[in-house]
Amino acid sequence: MALITISRQSGSLGDELAEYLSERLACPMVTRDYALNNFFGDLPEGVTARLNESAKFFLNEIPGTGHTYRDVIIEKLNETADSYKDGDLIVLGLGGFYVLGGRKQAVNIRVFASEETRVSRIARKYNISSDEAASTLAIGDRKHKRFVSILYDKDTSSTDLYDLAFNSDSLSVEEMGAAVLSLCEKHDIRTSISETTRNDESIDHQSETPVFKNATEEEFARILNMYNIEWMYEPKTFPIEWDSEGNIKMAFSPDFYLPKFDLYLELTTMDQKYVTKKNKKLRMVKELYPGVNVKIVYKRDFQELVERLRAFGG
Amino acid sequence: MSFVLDDSIEIKRTVYDSNTLQEKAHELGQQITGDYKGKELVIVGVIKGALYFFSDLTRAVDLPIMIDMIGFGNIPDTTKKTGAVKITKDINIDISGKHVIIAEDVIRTGLTTAYLTSYLESKGPADIAICTMFFNPDRLLIPIPVKYYGFEIDDSWLLGYGMDRNEIGRNLPYVAELPKKEQ
Numbered sequence: 001m002a003l004i005t006i007s008r009q010s011g012s013l014g015d016e017l018a019e020y021l022s023e024r025l026a027c028p029m030v031t032r033d034y035a036l037n038n039f040f041g042d043l044p045e046g047v048t049a050r051l052n053e054s055a056k057f058f059l060n061e062i063p064g065t066g067h068t069y070r071d072v073i074i075e076k077l078n079e080t081a082d083s084y085k086d087g088d089l090i091v092l093g094l095g096g097f098y099v100l101g102g103r104k105q106a107v108n109i110r111v112f113a114s115e116e117t118r119v120s121r122i123a124r125k126y127n128i129s130s131d132e133a134a135s136t137l138a139i140g141d142r143k144h145k146r147f148v149s150i151l152y153d154k155d156t157s158s159t160d161l162y163d164l165a166f167n168s169d170s171l172s173v174e175e176m177g178a179a180v181l182s183l184c185e186k187h188d189i190r191t192s193i194s195e196t197t198r199n200d201e202s203i204d205h206q207s208e209t210p211v212f213k214n215a216t217e218e219e220f221a222r223i224l225n226m227y228n229i230e231w232m233y234e235p236k237t238f239p240i241e242w243d244s245e246g247n248i249k250m251a252f253s254p255d256f257y258l259p260k261f262d263l264y265l266e267l268t269t270m271d272q273k274y275v276t277k278k279n280k281k282l283r284m285v286k287e288l289y290p291g292v293n294v295k296i297v298y299k300r301d302f303q304e305l306v307e308r309l310r311a312f313g314g
Numbered sequence: 315m316s317f318v319l320d321d322s323i324e325i326k327r328t329v330y331d332s333n334t335l336q337e338k339a340h341e342l343g344q345q346i347t348g349d350y351k352g353k354e355l356v357i358v359g360v361i362k363g364a365l366y367f368f369s370d371l372t373r374a375v376d377l378p379i380m381i382d383m384i385g386f387g388n389i390p391d392t393t394k395k396t397g398a399v400k401i402t403k404d405i406n407i408d409i410s411g412k413h414v415i416i417a418e419d420v421i422r423t424g425l426t427t428a429y430l431t432s433y434l435e436s437k438g439p440a441d442i443a444i445c446t447m448f449f450n451p452d453r454l455l456i457p458i459p460v461k462y463y464g465f466e467i468d469d470s471w472l473l474g475y476g477m478d479r480n481e482i483g484r485n486l487p488y489v490a491e492l493p494k495k496e497q
Binding site: 223225226227228229258260261263265293295297301304305 | 457
């Protein structure tokens with residue numbers, strides 16, 4: 001489930017990237033044309049042209065509604081995103097990053113390129129001279145900038161508005177697309193884990209970077225990397241015992257989560273006598289959180305695995 | 315009683331003799347024949363370990379199957395202890411839309427099989443099942459679709475019928491157990 005907003009400079013391949021992603025994800029794409037044709041119902045003659053010409057016109061009230069064109073853009077973008085919350089959606093331009101960027105599932109992309117590259121692309125695409133392309137580019141850039149600045153009081157060139165920015169000077173649409181799809185997949189896993197914590201007592205504590213507690217965990221992460229198995233480190237805590245006031249007395253935070261296998265793994269390097277407590281915790285997690293798949297990797301298992309990797313390679 | 319295979323490898327005992335292995339491979343082949351009748355089936359053997367099992371198994375399947383082999387290796391990384399696993403020999407057959415069985419010699423943690431399954435999944439087969447001669451379910455870390463297996467094994471270190479110790483012993487027609495202390 002991906003909500004991708006794409007902000008782009010003219011001639012940066014941002015439009016092509018949006019089309020590529022829409023095709024790969026087989027999902028709809030909201031563009032400026034789509035918005036003008038579908039968000040406002042039947043517009044009086046000349047209004048569409050005015051909206052295309054002037055960003056300021058979006059601040060005018062739509063006769064008899066009490067709402068501006070800007071209000072409707074925001075409302076309709078949110079409505080569309082709501083209706084696709086269980087699927088994928090791409091929003092190209094329209095200040096999508098501002099309107100929808102704060103949503104958990106949103107991935108905000110910016111595509112830019114050097115002026116030289118963009119002029120060359122536009123000249124080739126429309127079969128015009130470099131001077132004409134440069135002039136077209138200047139008008140396009142100004143319009144994009146003014147639209148976002150006037151409607152949302154934001155500067156499109158601020159990098160803090162985006163999760164991922166591409167300089168497409170030496171990147172293909174496929175390369176950028178692959179990076180966006182990979183990011184969306186990982187982001188979806190993170191947000192899904194956050195979502196599940198709403199439905200039970202578990203606590204989301206996904207960190208930005210894993211800080212391993214010991215060398216065994218670090219080695220195990222390396223082994224998973226070696227086999228190209230995606231993992232997350234301690235993404236979730238499962239409370240398993242509470243006091244009479246509802247405060248958490250005991251909790252269990254499995255070391256690794258393997259999203260592809262929906263599997264939590266807990267490593268234990270302790271002596272057997274301490275493992276009993278961990279086994280008890282594991283049983284309680286299984287009782288309190290049915291459907292959660294957790295396994296303990298015992299010290300012996302881990303040593304055996306490392307020995308086998310050394311001796312047999314797998 | 316134990317004996318020494320060469321200067322470095324001591325064998326503790328023979329666990330499965332050649333006849334037992336052949337019979338089991340034949341039995342698995344017959345099961346596959348029944349399950350995949352009328353389906354487009356590709357059996358992919360994992361080199362080098364599954365070489366002999368793959369050879370016995372595929373000849374016991376009485377269907378017009380396609381066969382291929384895949385290889386992977388642990389590419390050492392000078393900056394890390396464990397390196398990375400890479401495909402060293404890819405399959406040549408187009409498996410998209412076809413039923414695939416991965417033939418393994420032994421599955422313990424399931425890490426390598428999960429890696430290969432994931433890799434082959436990217437080629438768009440109809441489905442992937444796993445057939446292994448030896449399987450240790452107690453050590454399985456990763457849930458993988460093991461549909462057929464010959465023998466359930468414990469933590470013993472085994473050699474022969476494709477399984478090696480430092481590349482030695484694969485060609486033994488039987489399976490032997492190595493003493494664990496032997497390094």
